[in-house]
Amino acid sequence: MRIVIFEDEMHNAERLTQLLHKCNPDISIVAVISSVEEGIRWLAQQQPVDLMLMDIQLSDGNCFEIFSKTKVRTPIIFTTAYDGFALQAFKVNSIDYLLKPIDLDDLKNALKKYEQFRPATNYTVDISRIAEEFLRRDSTRFIGRINNQLIYVKAKDIAWLQFARGATWATTITNQRVPLDYSLDQIEQLLDRHQFFRINRQFIIQIDAIKKITTYYNSRLILQLAPDVDTDVIISRERVSEFKNWLEGKSENTPGG
Numbered sequence: 001m002r003i004v005i006f007e008d009e010m011h012n013a014e015r016l017t018q019l020l021h022k023c024n025p026d027i028s029i030v031a032v033i034s035s036v037e038e039g040i041r042w043l044a045q046q047q048p049v050d051l052m053l054m055d056i057q058l059s060d061g062n063c064f065e066i067f068s069k070t071k072v073r074t075p076i077i078f079t080t081a082y083d084g085f086a087l088q089a090f091k092v093n094s095i096d097y098l099l100k101p102i103d104l105d106d107l108k109n110a111l112k113k114y115e116q117f118r119p120a121t122n123y124t125v126d127i128s129r130i131a132e133e134f135l136r137r138d139s140t141r142f143i144g145r146i147n148n149q150l151i152y153v154k155a156k157d158i159a160w161l162q163f164a165r166g167a168t169w170a171t172t173i174t175n176q177r178v179p180l181d182y183s184l185d186q187i188e189q190l191l192d193r194h195q196f197f198r199i200n201r202q203f204i205i206q207i208d209a210i211k212k213i214t215t216y217y218n219s220r221l222i223l224q225l226a227p228d229v230d231t232d233v234i235i236s237r238e239r240v241s242e243f244k245n246w247l248e249g250k251s252e253n254t255p256g257g
Contacts, residue, residue, distance in 0.1 A: 001027050002049045004042070007079070008034040008059035009249065016053060016079070016102060023108050035060045043070045051114060053098075056080040057194070064131040072127075075118070077110050081194045081249055100249070140190055142170065144180040153178045155191055159209035160225055160233075163202050173209070175227040197246050199223070199235045207247070 001024065007013040013032045020027045030049050033039045035058050043066065052074050054063050078097040096110045140155040157172045161184060168180045168187065188198050198204050205225060212224035221235040221243065235243050
């Protein structure tokens with residue numbers, strides 16, 4: 001079986017290659033592609049492969065941009081660190097997906113599914129519903145209220161969220177502070193967990209808001225955020241390992257304590 005891997009992190013591509021060879025030593029990895037631009041060029045050459053394993057987030061954008069530029073007639077198994085929003089669309093379109101970190105048994109089952117339902121040569125991926133569901137997370141908005149005025153903030157504009165003085169507050173990347181009509185638990189379920197991390201009961205942070213990470217006593221970490229926070233932002237010893245995995249994109253975070 002000839003397979004092409006779309007993955008922008010080399011260690012992930014190498015691990016996926018090793019897992020594939022454990023599943024079937026006869027699998028041939030034709031190429032490892034790290035960007036949307038490279039993928040478009042490669043597909044234009046129409047090199048024959050049996051299957052694509054494609055990470056959603058590539059180095060220069062998300063893989064759905066590829067489908068807007070070229071027709072794809074090869075079956076795809078998506079590999080992704082994203083959960084929730086897109087998964088139902090994957091199921092509806094009968095396209096398999098694997099959540100990172102990829103498990104060997106899950107990969108075996110996905111390959112088995114491909115072999116059982118191998119499509120005809122005129123197969124074309126209908127990516128529209130998957131892209132629609134995935135891109136919904138970029139337009140997620142949260143409503144708040146100041147006096148009698150309703151306001152909203154886009155998730156992609158949030159630097160960090162804090163529960164303080166009995167209310168949930170969102171601080172945007174432009175340092176606007178907005179009170180929200182949600183608990184942190186509710187917001188956490190709606191955020192992209194590849195971008196946001198619940199560090200403790202009071203804070204959810206966005207990865208690009210991290211300015212500095214410093215070791216702290218008792219094996220904890222203390223963060224400096226931008227915009228600044230008027231209190232210490234501390235990651236407990238119990239969450240340090242999970243936080244480091246999140247920084248590396250290795251796993252999803254779970255609700256914090």
